[in-house]
Amino acid sequence: MTLKLGWIGLGNMGQPMVTRLLQAGFDVTVYNRTRAKAEAFVEQGAKVANSPQELAEQVDTVITMVADGATLEEVLYGESGVIHGVRAGQTVIDMSTVGPEPVRFAAEAFLQRGVKFLEAPVSGSVGPAKEGTLVILVGGEEQAYEQHKPVFDVLGKASFHFGESGQGAQAKLAINLLLGVVLQGLSEALVLGSKAGLDRETLLRAIGVTACAAPIVLGKTPSILAGEYPAAFSLKHMEKDFGLALDEAKKVEAALPATSAAHQTYVAAKANGLGDQDIMAVLAHLERMSGLK
Amino acid sequence: MTLKLGWIGLGNMGQPMVTRLLQAGFDVTVYNRTRAKAEAFVEQGAKVANSPQELAEQVDTVITMVADGATLEEVLYGESGVIHGVRAGQTVIDMSTVGPEPVRFAAEAFLQRGVKFLEAPVSGSVGPAKEGTLVILVGGEEQAYEQHKPVFDVLGKASFHFGESGQGAQAKLAINLLLGVVLQGLSEALVLGSKAGLDRETLLRAIGVTACAAPIVLGKTPSILAGEYPAAFSLKHMEKDFGLALDEAKKVEAALPATSAAHQTYVAAKANGLGDQDIMAVLAHLERMSGLK
Amino acid sequence: MTLKLGWIGLGNMGQPMVTRLLQAGFDVTVYNRTRAKAEAFVEQGAKVANSPQELAEQVDTVITMVADGATLEEVLYGESGVIHGVRAGQTVIDMSTVGPEPVRFAAEAFLQRGVKFLEAPVSGSVGPAKEGTLVILVGGEEQAYEQHKPVFDVLGKASFHFGESGQGAQAKLAINLLLGVVLQGLSEALVLGSKAGLDRETLLRAIGVTACAAPIVLGKTPSILAGEYPAAFSLKHMEKDFGLALDEAKKVEAALPATSAAHQTYVAAKANGLGDQDIMAVLAHLERMSGLK
């Protein structure tokens, strides 16, 4: 017998993820603050709930995929929040990136109602969400993780269970800081190249065959050459994730010098109006900082 | 008619590169300060010269692959240096990483003797040197580059001509800073993970399937898990290259915040005795800095 | 008619501050978690309360001076907290350094009970607390500030009213980051000097007559020369304040590259067991990082 799923959050990421679940035959009820976004899924076979609470009352497992901690708080604990609709035996899975603290808090809050809670943040943006090639980083009870592997298998190419609540969130922060530092490094290499008079396309072609050619580097190359940065993963979200990683680092006493240098660059890029562009727009900011534009 | 090649410098990189050239049928004369290292190539078919000068007198093209700028200066301009043996029409190619200034100087010095000079530093360490999969970054006269493509094709999987003398060296610095920043980012992600209690192997497996999984990241994983860092590319050489990149950045007025933060970490790692270990030993230093070891 | 004051928190800072108030003739009731510390002030003329609530019931103005945000929360809102003892017309003044958020929250919470709230964090450590030469940075209603100037005049050599609730806290963070960066800069200058073989005492004497000779630099010189760092202002508190400043900077989108580099150094120093020593022990950590000790 398959699980009845409830999905909250139909942004850039949520939309393709729900489409995949529906195509895989899952029974999915959706909720979104802007109801029109939810209605759009009816013809794909989804049901629509009027509130997070109502959605929780109708499904076995609630999955949330929202923009930030404040939004998560609202959909979980707000008036008509998920917590008011759950019953013992259900599972709540948060796939957003909100850091370890809110998920530990949620795990405890739901446990008191006999509800299991997993955090399952993802590495990968819109493209992998569409193709089902996300990487899913899970924290929480192992049995609940095993039970929902069929869901994760539809959404991602791999999922990893890191341990208790909070550890999936921590893994996500560690991986995302690497992403941000890699793109900062790429940007600094390109800025140095341009100031030194190197042809950018040749430099990118060369980088593309070195040992530094991470998939993200190859993936961003067309956008860099076009000098246009429509958001796949927005710079302001990367800035937020850097902030969460450094908060966590502070708590566990991990010193992260390059991460914090990169973070400050993203803060400056955001302060200069680049927050809604793609993370790769950090290059545009570094170019400006070096007087290139 | 094939070129008679002269090779100076039989360290970690030079040895496998010369072996490949000999196996490909090139006529190679070698010189090394420690003569025994040169003699060892005789049975592979190499001739041995007694000095850089003598070597230059016997070949069409001299290739240098040495540890740093001071050594290059010695073999090129020292008492029995290359410059005293060259004649018009020859080519000198430096494949070391010494930054743009010494190669621009060399280009001018050799030009005055009617000798062409290319810099052709490589991206890739011992493994790619053996397999002929280096990436070769060339600056200097285009015709000389074209003439030596058969040589580059034996040594690397790709070569790029960036433009005039110095531009290959600049490309190398840009690419190497990216390498150093990527491994710094990886190390910071792992330190955060360990301080937060994550299983390192699981974290590395997860990273290995994300968009950050650069070949260098996958390549260093076994060494990280073993916690042993025998030098493929030594940390002190990366520290030197970071220094060269930042010197160049200073000159062309490029601000590189994460690069300089990473550089300082490598300086500290070197000050703590890790200079002769692999670049990846920067992780060991960051672990110590965060009280892990 | 003089104000009846209630004082909560008799740590390193609170003790000399209360002594000054008593000596100046103020009527002071004290509370401290470890009651013995409170009893010790009886012979100086203080009364002792059994709880923050009881203290609030007996005085006109409650002043808190505690270690961190968590402790402040407990004494203000915990069971038997201040908030349960206040009545309309009173004032609560927090002199701790807890950042803008908790003080804005407190201002609102007390306002609902008709109680005025000022934050009045101080710049200066134990010495200035004894001598009454603290610098007091106030946020909150101007009239309440004016009313308590006689108190501030006993405790500090100057007080500044920055504006509404939170602005005194923000000023404190800005000033403290400067302090931390200055001592980091001093430490880096000394590490460079020592690695270069300079006599430290001569270097410090020279610095002591330059334009960089801030009072804190002169004040820390004996401790540096002795190589001993008993806490006047503990390194872990500076680390906390750096963290609060960078959190605030993130919110208001201010990029602070040197502050964040210094912060990471303090995090590492703390991770290496230096948290309970004086802020100046950051020098000991930087020395270790450069292989000096």
Add this chain to the structure above:
Amino acid sequence: MTLKLGWIGLGNMGQPMVTRLLQAGFDVTVYNRTRAKAEAFVEQGAKVANSPQELAEQVDTVITMVADGATLEEVLYGESGVIHGVRAGQTVIDMSTVGPEPVRFAAEAFLQRGVKFLEAPVSGSVGPAKEGTLVILVGGEEQAYEQHKPVFDVLGKASFHFGESGQGAQAKLAINLLLGVVLQGLSEALVLGSKAGLDRETLLRAIGVTACAAPIVLGKTPSILAGEYPAAFSLKHMEKDFGLALDEAKKVEAALPATSAAHQTYVAAKANGLGDQDIMAVLAHLERMSGLK
């Protein structure tokens, strides 16, 4: 019998220094590339030489005070350079800031001619140069230092002999990095303050009475409030000195995280056209980076 002094370099610093020496009764011959600047000192009692060589032939002690290492090289070793005019028994003193390497080189070069060489870089800019309150940091033979103390006493309020050639230069770099970091820290504090809505004048008044109130902080306050940065010590010179300090740090293996973060900010400020303004213009750059202007 007093020394006959020769002075090379009549820029912002050289001019007031020569005036002081003349007023103190020294016999001074001057040389400057732009001869008009030299002529202007005739009515104050100076003689004018036609070249560094001629100047060296006419005096006991040659003092150089020039903009950078390249200029120093030219006046010392160029066609009509000092070195061609010296004779055994003389002394050459360089008061520029050029780093340890050129002064060690000079010491050796002049020693071979029986000429003593001191480096005596100064801390302090135009104001202290006029008032004779520079701080003079000397490396080289102690006896030569003692012999020239009367000269140093006219130019500075204090002089320190650090040891052999190069050590005065190193002390200068250490002290100047502290200066640069202090003003970077001040700027970051002010940027955070402004983004948080604090009144800048109040914040500066508060800073001005804290333990961070270095003379340079107080000295720059009027310029900050006016938002105008006419060069006392130009930003590009600070950038150069940061670069020299970090080069030296690299050599002696000293890790300087905040210094390098600050340096990158100065590089960016210079890339954005602020190099000829005062060092304090780093604030203007940081404001721009945070979207303030």
